[in-house]
Amino acid sequence: MHGSTKHNLKLLQSFGNHIIPVGYGELASGLVGDGRMAESEDIVESLSGLFQKKNDLGNRKVIITAGPTQEDLDPVRFISNRSSGKMGIAIAEECADRGAEVVLVLGPTSQRSHHIGVTTEHVRSAQEMYEAMNAHHGTSDISIFAAAVVDYCPASVANKKIKKKDDDMAIALERTIDIAATLGKSKSDKQVHVGFALETNDEMKHAQGKLTRKNFDLVILNSLRDQGAGFQGDTNKVTILKHNSEPIQYPLKSKRLVAVDIIDELVGFL
Structure with a gap:
């Protein structure tokens, strides 16, 4: 524009x-x-x-990650995942509708927010996403980690296309920065952090672990075993976990309506 x-x-x-x-x-x-x-x-x-x-997020600054990240192997190939960013974008727009100043840190995806109240910063890698979030974290009230950040990246990036050979090839990988856990260490008592857990097994156990390990106030759990939930689609089915509280399960809804449920729970922490 x-x-x-x-x-x-x-x-x-x-x-x-x-x-x-x-x-x-x-x-x-x-x-x-x-x-x-x-x-x-x-x-x-x-x-x-x-x-x-509603204007229950008026005068609040929200920073939110959405979409995938891409970790380069060579100038042609990269490691990534199937995240579309639709859920994170829906949450960003819901926050803006409710009066917040919103910064959306968006990984490489064809999805966009056209909301006038959402400022989008485009990134590719986990490191770029961390740097963008870290730049805003100190002045934010709410941090929402909805992106599907790639957990491992190639230990070295070739400066030329890796050519095919007759034998097998092994790729050495190393951990990418854990954005939520890193920023969780500097989280103040007045800040709210919201995380996501997309799981395929032992869903509740893994989500509860994230709640404590990454200093989250809320974790939004969804399972790929639930039809209509997960990447790329327009619907989601979530369970919201909080400390010292029973998990709250929601039926399958559009991602925009799921965003409303999430923010309704979030404002209780403000």
Whole structure:
């Protein structure tokens, strides 16, 4: 979006007007990008949110990670995962709807937030994502770690494409930085940290471990064994874990409605 257009939109908002974001897709010019009229369901959702609007995150700064990371092996190949970033983007937009200043640290994905209240910083690797989050962490009230960060990266990155040979090849891997655990060490009593746990087995055990180990206040658990949950889809089924409290299980919902449930729980910590 052109700088002057952003300025004009912010000016309109300063007069009390509400902006419904444009859609992304093929335009009348034949180009592809932002500029389509919002879909009817998006208009209805925006209007519903306007008339039922909460402002329980007003004057709060939220930083949130979303999407995958990519760890280079050579100039052609990298290690990554199937995360789309849809869940994190939905949470970022819900926070903005509720009055927060939102910084979205987004890994490499085709998904975008077009919400006027969300500032997006694009990153690729786990280290880049950490540096972006660390730059904002000291001034944030809420940190939400929704990205699927790659746990291991190649120990060395080739400067040329690795050529195929007749025999097998082994790749040495090393741990990437644990963003949530690292920032959790400097978390103050006034800050709230929210983590995610996507599991395939022993789901509750692994999620409970994250809750303590990474100094989270909330952990959002979902399982790939639940149909409609997990990466890339538009729905999710989550369980929210808190300290000294029974887990709260939710039915399958759209990711936008899951975001509402998560933030409803989060505001109880403020």
